[in-house]
Amino acid sequence: MIPVSQAAAPAASPSPPAAPASGADGRTAERSLLRRTLARPEIGALIAAVAVYLFFFAVAPSFREAGSLATVLYQASVMGIMALPVALLMIGGEFDLSAGVAVTASALTASMFSFQLSMNVWTGVAVALVVSLGIGALNGYMLVKTGLPSFLITLATFLMLQGLNLAVTKIFTGNVATDSISDMDGFDQARAVFASEIGVGGVQLKVTVLWWLGFAALATWVLLRTRLGNWTFAVGGNKDSARAVGVPVAFTKIALFMAVGFGAWFTGMHLLFSFNAVQSGEGVGNEFLYIIAAVIGGCLLTGGYGSAIGSVIGAFIFGMVSQGIVYANWNPDWFKFFLGVMLLIATLVNLWVRRTATRR
Template sequence: MSQGFASSAPSEASNRVKLGWSHRLLARPEVGAAVAAALIFVFFLAVAPAFRSADALFTVLYQASTIGIVAVAVGLLMIGGEFDLSAGVIVTSAGLFNALFSYYLGINLIVGAVLSLVFCLGVGFVNGYLVMRTGIPSFLITLGSFFILQGANLGITKLVTGAVASPNISRMDGYDILRTIFAGSFQIGGITIWNSVLYWIAFVALAAWILQRTRVGNWIYAVGGNAASARAVGVPVVAVKIGLFMTVSFLGWFVGMHTLFRFNTLQAGNGVGNEFLHIIAAVVGGTLLTGGFGNAIGVAIGAFIFGMTSLGIVYAGWDPNWFRSFLGAMLVIAVLVNLYVKKLSTARKVG
């Protein structure tokens, strides 16, 4: 009897250890997105021969970076318990501000870029300040910002140029250096690698470090989980949330500069709808809509899924209109998976 009991005890202990590790793994916010990304990647490798080249992979990474850079900031803001529906349109506002201001006044594009940055940070500050001082949900405040910016983009562009597109900036002072910084690229073995991909990786790494290794990261999780409790233990809730809104505006400005100097001109109506892509990337990556849960790596994986799908459908020769249906399905599935992951995480903490 004792011999049988002794032989079974290590096995039971081993099972408990294995169960603990599996629960820890499943409780990671990015695990569900990583599994989905792997399955989607294998699927498109099988059905789309054009998807199998190294050049296609870096094209996917470029596509993902154009959404993923802003999505990093949107993910941080959502972890902090807020939304920003102006995140898509402010990208266009940033580029238009630079192009139109410099064109109309005849000043260097570098000066225009700095003033555009000040403008975007101001929008982020106002969004955050109004949310914190009025108590109005960020959904409504930033929805108002969305319409204001959208209308201003169209109205001011038409007023200055007589059209709905900015002038071509390729002959203006400061163009060459700003294009190199924001929209440069280089080749390795005949494969074009855009700087935006490297910037995206850097921003993801910085956000991951802030969330996991700094006091500010702890504050972000705290204000997203329970702002009242965070305030009670000395967390500067107002400063943290305003800072997060300004971070969204900053990275929106950054992508706006990339877009402007990548294509030399901007359509005033661009960017509408991209705010949902940023949110979907964050949610698919494991960020809860209720705040307080998620990480930067998961958001990056969510953006990579966007890049793979948007181009994979084209490479496969399918109707690209199906892309939106896929995004909707992924969003619903991600919300369900995230709730399950949150339960596992909570159970592990209680245990």
């Protein structure tokens, strides 16, 4: 964990972030359509995704089947639903290291609340939503009140949540995992919403894939067509100038952290209703995967630049690599290495595309 924090720490420091590369250009002359397309943040990731897809398509025969694509999409969606708000937060110039365990915290809350009080599971789901949004709001509130880097604030919440998950679960259940809630009222309904499968052309597609794409469309609309989206870019680009032109910085940041909370809630509900019980120790380390997906998708660590669709492509690349290695029957010992290579290539391609596109 140390190398990662060292790499990311400078980015989270309050030094003024670099001006967004795209905005600096094109003021005097209209650029060609191709140039403008290439200047989109997600284009490098898109090229990488196509390359990875073709690569595994060529080397792994079982990767070509529609059922395999559904498996890859499922893996990508579970990660992608969290990567979306994390990408928005990064555009807004902040990190959330507590995102991985917040998912587990949400699932545990819903499960234990329903089970211990023998309530309809929807009550637990609602309570978990409140708790998750609360964790996000707390992160955001502490950030704007103290002015400390989000890296430190959320590192603290990450550790606290990790401890709470284990300790509270043990107090209530006596074990380290929650009891199965699969025979309780409302479980089947909730399962249909969060964890069902839909037959599409003979292939069982998990419902999370649809939610994921739906959320991505929503996030893109918010980011590009609403005031909140403009504010997000503004606070990530330069907080002080944003405040000077009347952007409600505190509100925007807290809202972004709460969006991460919402994502954690949804992913947590999916885990709970597809697996019936939750292990209290899970989710640690996933926060970096979300950040990786966002970065592959073109988000800058310094904020002010990136896209929601980019994180979708980033998560898709992650899903393809993690499952493709198995379909190709490669030695899984190499998995993390390939993931690292993918990340490096994606960031290099991003850098190159952005430089080429914005050069006049």
